[in-house]
Amino acid sequence: MKRILLLAAIEVFVWFILLLITFVISKEVIEISFGIGTLLERVATQTVRLLVSATLILGWLLAWKKVADLYLSRMLRRHGTSA
Amino acid sequence: MNSAINLGITFTVTFVATFATTPIVANAMRSRGITGVDVHKTSKTKVPEMCGLAIIIGLAIGAIVYCLTMTLAVREAAAFIGTVLIAGAIGIMDDVHPLGARTKPLLTALACVPILVLGTYVPYPTIPFYGTIRLTIVYPILIPIAIAVTSNSINMMDVMNGSMPGTVAIIAFTMLGVLLWSSELRTATLASGLLAAMLAFFYFNRFPARVFGGDTGSLSVGAALGALAILGRIEAVTVVALIPHIMNSFYGLSSVRGLRERREILQRPTELLDDGLLRASSRKGAPVTLARLILAAGPLGEKDVVRAMMMLTAVSSLLAVFTYWIMVYVK
Numbered sequence: 001m002k003r004i005l006l007l008a009a010i011e012v013f014v015w016f017i018l019l020l021i022t023f024v025i026s027k028e029v030i031e032i033s034f035g036i037g038t039l040l041e042r043v044a045t046q047t048v049r050l051l052v053s054a055t056l057i058l059g060w061l062l063a064w065k066k067v068a069d070l071y072l073s074r075m076l077r078r079h080g081t082s083a
Numbered sequence: 084m085n086s087a088i089n090l091g092i093t094f095t096v097t098f099v100a101t102f103a104t105t106p107i108v109a110n111a112m113r114s115r116g117i118t119g120v121d122v123h124k125t126s127k128t129k130v131p132e133m134c135g136l137a138i139i140i141g142l143a144i145g146a147i148v149y150c151l152t153m154t155l156a157v158r159e160a161a162a163f164i165g166t167v168l169i170a171g172a173i174g175i176m177d178d179v180h181p182l183g184a185r186t187k188p189l190l191t192a193l194a195c196v197p198i199l200v201l202g203t204y205v206p207y208p209t210i211p212f213y214g215t216i217r218l219t220i221v222y223p224i225l226i227p228i229a230i231a232v233t234s235n236s237i238n239m240m241d242v243m244n245g246s247m248p249g250t251v252a253i254i255a256f257t258m259l260g261v262l263l264w265s266s267e268l269r270t271a272t273l274a275s276g277l278l279a280a281m282l283a284f285f286y287f288n289r290f291p292a293r294v295f296g297g298d299t300g301s302l303s304v305g306a307a308l309g310a311l312a313i314l315g316r317i318e319a320v321t322v323v324a325l326i327p328h329i330m331n332s333f334y335g336l337s338s339v340r341g342l343r344e345r346r347e348i349l350q351r352p353t354e355l356l357d358d359g360l361l362r363a364s365s366r367k368g369a370p371v372t373l374a375r376l377i378l379a380a381g382p383l384g385e386k387d388v389v390r391a392m393m394m395l396t397a398v399s400s401l402l403a404v405f406t407y408w409i410m411v412y413v414k
Contacts, residue, residue, distance in 0.1 A: 003380035004391050008398045011326050015402045018323070019211060019409070026213030061333070068334055068371060075379035076365050 003075075010071060014064050021056045029053055086268040089152045090275050096148045097276040101141030101283035108137045109287070109294045117178075119295050123243060123385045125359050130292050133178045135300015138280045139171040142307065145276035156269040158201050163273050163310045165197025170234050170306030174299035191234040192227035194306045198313055199223060208318045211409045229318070230309040236328040237305030238298055239335060242374060245289035246389045247301050250396040252281035254308065254324045257400035261407050262315045270315035277307050290386040319410065324403035327395045331373035353378055360384055 029052045035041035112118065112131035119132040146164040150157050173190045176182060182190065198204055206222035207215045218225070241247035255278035262271035281304070287294045296304075312321035322329070335352075350368045352375035353361045363378035377383070377391045 003377060004394050006380075007376060007391075007395055011330075011395060011398050011402065014326060014330070015323060015399070015406075019406070022210060023212045026210060030213070064330075065334065065337055068330070068376060072363075072371060072376055072379050075376075076363060079379070079381055 006071065010067055013067060014060075017060050017063060021060050024056060025053050029056075086272070089149065090268070090272045092152055093145050093149045093272045094275040094279045097141050097145030098279035098283045100144040101137055101280045102286065104140045105134055105137040105284060105287045105294055108134045108140075119297070121244070121292060123353075123355060123361060124291070125355065125357070128291070130295050132295045133175065133297040133299045134287070134294035135171070135174060135284075135296035135298075135303060137294075138284050138296065138300050139167060139303050141280045141283065142167055142276055142303075145279065146273070149272055149276065153269060153272065156272075159203055159269050159314055160273065162197045162201045162203040163307065163314060165201075166194045166230065166306050166310040167303045169194040169196065170230070171299055171303035174297065174302035177298040177302070187238075188231045188235050191302055191306065192231040194234065194302075195226045195230040195309075198226055198230075198310060204313050205316055208316065209410050211319060211406060212413060214414060226313060229313065230306050232329075233309035233312070233321075233325065234302045234305030236325060236332045237308065238301040239332040240328050240373070240392070241296060241301040242372070243290075243385050243389050243392075244292040245285055246392050247296055247304065248281040248285035248288050249389060249393045250327065251304055251308065252278060252285060253393060253396045253400050254321075255281055255311075257324050257403055258308075258311055258315070258317060258321065261317050261320050261404065262311075264407065265315070265317070267315045267317075270311055273314070274311050277304070277311065280304075290389065317407070320403045320407050323406045324396075324400050326399040326402070327373055327392065334371040334373070334376070337371075356382060361388060 029049055032045065032049050032052065034044045034048070036045065109131040112133055117132050118129040121128045121130050143164055146160045150160045170191055173182075173187070173194065177187060204222065204226060206219045207217055208222070210216050237247060237251060240250060255274055259271055259274040259278055262268075262274055284296065284300070288296060308321065308325070312318050350364065350366050350370065352364055352370045352372040354364050356362055360382040361374075361378055361384070362382040363375045369375065373392060373395070374388055377388050383391070
């Protein structure tokens with residue numbers, strides 16, 4: 001049961017960070033604007049929004065992987081083997 | 084009232100069709116020598132493969148009945164079953180002659196063609212905290228990616244007796260609930276069909292498995308989930324419900340550094356002990372899968388590992404429902 005609780009905690013962490021990122025993208029990233037007057041301004045605005053969002057999502061995936069790796073190595077070490 | 088009756092009829096017909104067809108398909112596969120070794124058992128029993136065909140048959144019969152009872156929803160049903168059939172055909176190809184690690188996701192992405200051709204998508208997905216977002220150009224590009232991700236994620240979770248139908252039944256039940264909540268009755272009826280097919284197949288595939296779904300089953304079921312998410316406009320909810328599956332495939336892919344066909348990966352994530360229990364591999368190059376994470380805290384029987392997978396899916400499904408609540412009530 002304890003192992004399920006720990007893995008469920010990872011799930012909740014992953015979900016919470018995902019929601020947090022969605023919140024930041026919808027409230028902050030979407031507000032980034034370099035103007036909409038010219039095509040260049042529109043492209044710059046969309047590109048920066050996309051890059052910032054992609055970076056946040058990449059960070060989410062990395063954090064997710066880090067937490068799982070940490071859990072795996074600690075559990076394997078505790079049970080007498082090493083990863 | 085009519086919708087409830089249609090939902091009930093689709094559920095019952097799909098359940099009966101899948102339940103009745105599975106043993107017939109299993110016997111046909113066994114007589115043709117299409118069997119696979121149950122690797123997580125010391126006895127190394129041979130089990131009929133490709134029985135996921137019964138799921139496809141069940142879903143197809145359910146969809147036909149759905150069309151007969153809901154004549155206005157033929158397009159949705161055609162898009163849904165078309166996607167399932169294409170993914171199933173790719174699964175059959177993979178079961179008969181294993182496809183390459185890159186070919187499989189590329190081909191499964193093509194399963195979305197019926198959705199695109201019939202135009203049964205709305206390019207305005209709802210994002211938590213933001214509301215509806217307009218993605219008229221990007222959305223059709225994301226559909227093949229979504230179908231490839233769901234079908235291959237479910238495929239990678241089909242590693243132990245009952246793990247695929249057990250976890251997908253929980254997700255399908257969650258989707259059914261959310262679709263009813265959002266008054267998407269047509270897609271809810273299709274989701275009830277998937278739930279019925281999974282419950283019927285779980286009966287045969289649960290520990291100790293009497294049938295294996297093969298890639299035929301897992302790819303078609305994954306594509307069905309992706310199609311339901313798109314048709315029912317519950318993309319975010321589905322992503323959250325699929326966290327254990329995405330976890331499993333994402334960890335697996337990142338730990339073996341990219342797309343690899345499972346037959347190419349020499350190290351196994353788990354090891355079978357003499358007493359029949361499974362333990363996590365401690366080898367450095369072994370893929371990090373959900374089963375390995377569950378077993379890292381000590382050896383367990385296959386049945387208990389699958390139970391843990393189902394409990395984790397239940398947790399993610401609860402989070403998915405909570406996500407939908409946020410989407411509806413928090414702006």
